Amino acid sequence: MFTGIIEKLGEITAIEQENENFNFTIKSDFTSELKIDQSIAHNGVCLTIVNINGDNYTVTAIKETLDKSNMRFLKVGDKINLERAMKLGERLDGHIVQGHVDQTAKCTSILDENGSWLFTFEYDKNAQNITIEKGSITINGVSLTVVNSKKNSFSVAIIPYTFEFTNFHTIKIGSVVNLEFDVIGKYVARLLEK
Numbered sequence: 001m002f003t004g005i006i007e008k009l010g011e012i013t014a015i016e017q018e019n020e021n022f023n024f025t026i027k028s029d030f031t032s033e034l035k036i037d038q039s040i041a042h043n044g045v046c047l048t049i050v051n052i053n054g055d056n057y058t059v060t061a062i063k064e065t066l067d068k069s070n071m072r073f074l075k076v077g078d079k080i081n082l083e084r085a086m087k088l089g090e091r092l093d094g095h096i097v098q099g100h101v102d103q104t105a106k107c108t109s110i111l112d113e114n115g116s117w118l119f120t121f122e123y124d125k126n127a128q129n130i131t132i133e134k135g136s137i138t139i140n141g142v143s144l145t146v147v148n149s150k151k152n153s154f155s156v157a158i159i160p161y162t163f164e165f166t167n168f169h170t171i172k173i174g175s176v177v178n179l180e181f182d183v184i185g186k187y188v189a190r191l192l193e194k
Helices: 063-068 160-165 183-193
Strands: 008-018 021-027 039-042 045-053 056-061 079-084 103-112 117-123 136-139 142-147 153-158 176-181
Touching (some): 008 056, 021 045, 117 176, 136 153, 176 183
Antiparallel strands (some): 021 056, 117 153, 136 142, 136 176, 142 153
């Protein structure tokens, strides 16, 4: 379980394909505090640490993860948002995030609003996911509030701290990002289908 509050930016130092899987090696400031079998959210994707070597650790993304996330587009040198799992009893500063990416979206617009940025994203409406005005959304692991909610698009307002501290400063028009829709909203939508 995560909160969507990014701790650090990591850097991908190696990517190795093994059958259908990809092993990502990431350099992080907190690697010395990690252990094998620990779960870390990488751009919102919960992955298990399988190896630690110095200030680098390795995680494996299987085909299901690669099919549903932007992990398949990452390259050596890319910056990635990192969040360790929530500790029981800590404040929940973002919202409940599972680290289970639902689908990807493409950035369609970035407006500089002289002190903040308005990013707009479009996603495949056939996946049956929805956003609601002022609801929660997770983009690349970042807990955010939806504005301008439409059938298969929405916007988020990004403050300077989030822009600098996460990989939002690397997103451009056409960039593919990971989306995790609000878990409560997903259950309500499923119940309404029945």
